[in-house]
Amino acid sequence: MTNHVLLTAEDHRDLRVRRERDATLGDAVMFCVTTPDEFRQVQAHYPILFRRNTERDEFLAVALLGFEDGENLFLEGDRWDAAYIPLAIDIQPFLIGGSGSADAPKQVHVDLASPRIADAEGVRVFDDTGRPTPYLETIAEQLGVLDAGWQGSSDFFAALRRHDLIEALTLEVTLDNGSVNRLVGFHTVNEDRLRGLDGDALADLHRDGHLMPLFMAVASIGNFTALVARKNRRVADG
Template identity: 80%
Template sequence: MTDHHVLTAENHRDLRVRTDRDAALGDAVMSCVTTPDEFRRVQSHYPILFRRNVERDEFVALALFGFEDGENLFLEDGRWDADYVPLAIDIQPFLIGAPAAGGTAKQVHVDMASPRIAAPDGEGVRVFDDHGRPTPYLETIAEQLGALDAGWQGSADFFAALRRHELLEPLTLEITLDDGSTNRLVGFHVIDEERLRGLDGDALGELHRDGHLMPLFMAMASLGNLSALIARRNRRMAHG
């Protein structure tokens, strides 16, 4: 259940948000959405995979945290064990909404049903100060929301280019863990490196001109993080 409201100083003067990391706060997720604008930062820690929405016949990019639903191998003892937390995770419980009637600027919304909402006098970071002004925390959130929204809006051209040049191929990954058990990662796509290498100069020039070539390379480089993710799973299993 969600309970979305437009964020205002009038209605949310005393709002506090939990910024620590825990499964109980909604961090126990296998993946989150990311965009090409974010690939450079994401690829430092996480595999970037692509998943097709069959109903809408479109692709989204995902930062991978685990190998099954509800598994986040970066959650350790109340902290996120990586230097960078993807925007789609870091902005919670906020989201960006449509402009007000007659306006053009998009509005910040908050999910009041989120477990990150703290008691007014409890733990958590304040969103507005005593004078109703945005705190530095909220200013950072607004910047992150803007970046994520811009990345999302701009990703349509990226995915159109991937389709035009047939640069996505299905991934089926079979993982054998230290205890002998086997996991299969299915339903995802990755960049088809052989197809990319086979593109002619005109096609590569087009991808570079439109700003798509660097995100492609970042997505391919990110797959090197799969072995580190498997190692995290093995360590977690070894420690129970």
């Protein structure tokens, strides 16, 4: 259950948020949403894959964190074992929402049902005068970046589909103990078709700002080796 409400100083003057990392706080997830604008940071640590919403016939990008539902191989107790945490994780329990008017600016909302909401411990969202704390200012900036990236994702995926660059991915990972993890339901960039694009197609992708995130997504696949190593260590440690 969620309880999304508009964040205001009047209603949430004393609101605090737990910032530590823990499975009980919602960090035990197999993947999280990302956007092309974030690919440069994400690709340094995580494989970037695509998921298709069959109802809407549209794609979204995700950072892969594990191989099974509820598995985050970067979560080590109360520590996130990577230098960069994807925005979709780092902004929780906040989200961006509309104000009811298409012309009005977006607003910060908060999920009051999130386990990150704290009574006494945690980071304050507003100070004693009702002004946003530096933490909330950072969150608002992150939300803006994520929203802008989300708005631009449709053009990115339209370009990939136009050039037939998306292909389904089925990956079987055999661990050191002989067990097999099978990854299905994801898509990736078809590198053969990417290499076969002519100069005009590459120029179009570059002009529209899609070429760099496309290369970032391709480069991120190299992180599978490190992710499998994390899985082997997790299994060995029991």
